[in-house]
Amino acid sequence: MRQLIYLLFIGFCITFTSCREDFVFETSAGGLEFSKDTVYLDTVFSNIGSSTYTLKVYNRSNKDIKIPSIRLGEGQNSKYRLMVDGMPGKEFTNVELLAKDSMYVFIESTIDYSEYANNTTTFLYTDQIQFTSTNGTQNVELVTLVQDAYFLYPQRDDQGNYENVPFDSETNIYGFYLDEADPNNGNEYHWNNTKPYVIYGYATVPTGKTLTVDPGARVHFHADSGLMVRPGGRLVVNGAQSTTEEMENEVIFEGDRLEPDFADVAGQWGTVLIMSDQDNTINHLTLKNANIGIYAMVNDDSPMPKVTIKNSQLYNCTNFAMYGIRANITGENVVVNNAGVAAAAFAFGGTYNFKYCTFANYFNSYNQVPLLLNDYRQPDETTIEVTDLTANFDNCIVYGSGNIAMSLEKQAETGTNFHIKFNHSLIKVIDYNQLEHDSLYPFGDNDATLVEYLSTKIARTSSQNKPDFVDGPNNKLQLITGTDGEGPEGTADPAVVTSPNTDITGTARGTLPDMGAYESKPEE
CATH class of the missing domain: 2.60.40.10 (Immunoglobulins)
Known part of the structure; x- marks a missing residue:
């Protein structure tokens, strides 16, 4: 009897436990x-x-x-x-x-x-x-x-890892090397104008390769994406003069959010990063809404990067529209505007030559400037490295919404070359006694062996020598005729010419050309 009761008890336990949930989630x-x-x-x-x-x-x-x-x-x-x-x-x-x-x-x-x-x-x-x-x-x-386009992005390997590419000797970033015979896109080193390109990650041009961009190409970069030209690679942007408002021959780099609300929003994508000392050339490019527009930089022990930019517009960037770090940059008919730190910044020295360029900045941030130049970098809190800086600005405009349109700094005391020249240019410097004893600025204590101001107009008030832009804050930097010699009209050095000798719109420059990238026209 005792054994029967024991068996019944075991059976009851089995029955009870079999009714519970097998898994508790x-x-x-x-x-x-x-x-x-x-x-x-x-x-x-x-x-x-x-x-x-x-x-x-x-x-x-x-x-x-x-x-x-x-x-x-x-x-x-x-x-x-x-x-x-x-x-x-x-x-x-x-x-x-x-x-x-x-x-x-x-x-x-x-x-x-x-x-x-x-x-x-x-x-x-x-x-x-x-x-x-x-x-x-x-x-x-x-x-x-949802439209017919070339869609370029990093692939995944068998372990599920996305492609990445080197940024420097220690860092890789999300990106991919372009392919000469991609099964879907064909030759990715030739961006044509048959349909748009949509880029995820950093499309990368490696050593020995050249990316050529045709007139009329449209390139759309996703957030945190961009284009990188590695040392020994080459970028050739072959935009051409357009005749319609659609800018049919202009090359356009912008984000992939094309709704009207995003038309002028800075920081939608990364940068065009150039580390190569090859003959990188950019002509008739409109670039907008990046973190940094054109970014030419020395990387590790690579040679000084080299870029020639002509007839191009760089707008609406979170930090810089054009940024050179110990770079060699030549520009003609270039317009930069609206950047959170500086529209054009050239740091840690380098060689820079610009003709008929408009450096403006109407970005809504504190202490932004159109132009920044210095001869140093500070890799850590205790180290300052300096190097040579040579820069020439012929027939340029440097103007914006702030009182002082330039930031010039020299850290080297001896042993390096530091020389900046402004020739027949217009610069806004409303001093309010902040810079009168700084030898780099155009005041009584200016040291011309460091910075020369040759036939340069200084806008010392908000109305003096003011360039009459169509609408500076909205990137319309065309000049309106009628400033009667007070501004940049007819006051450029005619001995300085471009090839061909036209402004950014293709308008021929006369015997008395205007400063900046645009020849003035009557207000419409």
Whole structure:
């Protein structure tokens, strides 16, 4: 009898325990891992229909978890749809995932690409898959090309790692080398004007290769993306004069957010980074809305980078529109404007020669300047390195919304060459006694062996020698005729010429040319 009671007790325990849940799922605290942080659904306009892509989600923890929700950021309005655990939809709740296990999420695009056939403001459709937890939300970005374009981005290897490229001897960045025979894009070292380019990461030109950009090319960089020319590589931007408002022959570098609200927003993408001492040439380029526009820099022990820029406009940059670090830059008919620190900055020395350029800055930030030059860098708190600086500005305008349009600094005391020359240029310096004893500025104590001001006009008040721009804050730096000799009109040095001797618009310069990149015209 005692044995029977014992057996009944064991049977009761087995029956009771068999009724409990086999697994206890805790609410996810995050920490999920994904096979991709961005899913590129690179179906192009010409391939109307849906494409299906796969995302793998990993629970690396030792706990069975329940994900409160998996949903598309745009919800039911999204042009994507998902399949999670065999169930289709756009929003899912309490999705279970075992410890040390994974699951697949299938993503389909249901975009009608014909909607975008004539749309010039949207090249990409983006959304995100949102995985909620008790500690917030983890997102996986979704990107689909909705117009016919060349789509360039880093690939992943068999281990799931994205491509990267060297920035210097110690640092790699998210990017990729261009391909001479890409299966989708063909020769990526030749950017043509047949359709736009959309760049994710840093498209990189390595040693011995040349990237050539045709007239009329349109290049759109995603956030934190850009173009890098490594030492020994070469960039040739072959823009040409345009005859219509559409700037049909101009090369345009800008971000990939082309809605009207983003037309003039700084900092949407990275930079054009040039580290090469080859004959890098840029002609008729409009670059806007970057962190740094053209960035020419010495890297490690590489030679001084070399760039020639003509007939180009660089606007709306978070830091600098043009930035040289111990570089060799030549410019003709260049316009720079609206940058948070300096429209053009040349640091740690270098060689710079500019003719008929307009350096302006109307950016809404404290203490920004159109032009900055110095001969040093400070790699750490206790070290200052100096080097030679030579700069010539012929027939240029240096003007902006601040009182002082230049920042000039010399750290070297002996042993290096420091010489800057302004010839027939206009510079805004409303001093208020801040700089009267600084030997670099155009006042009584100026040392002409360091900085020469030859036939240069100084705007010492807000009205004196003021250039009459059409609309400086909005990057319309064309000069309006009628300043009667007070400003830059007819006061440039005619002995200084460009080849051909025209302004940035192709207008011929007369016997009494104007300073800056534009010949003046009557107000329309």
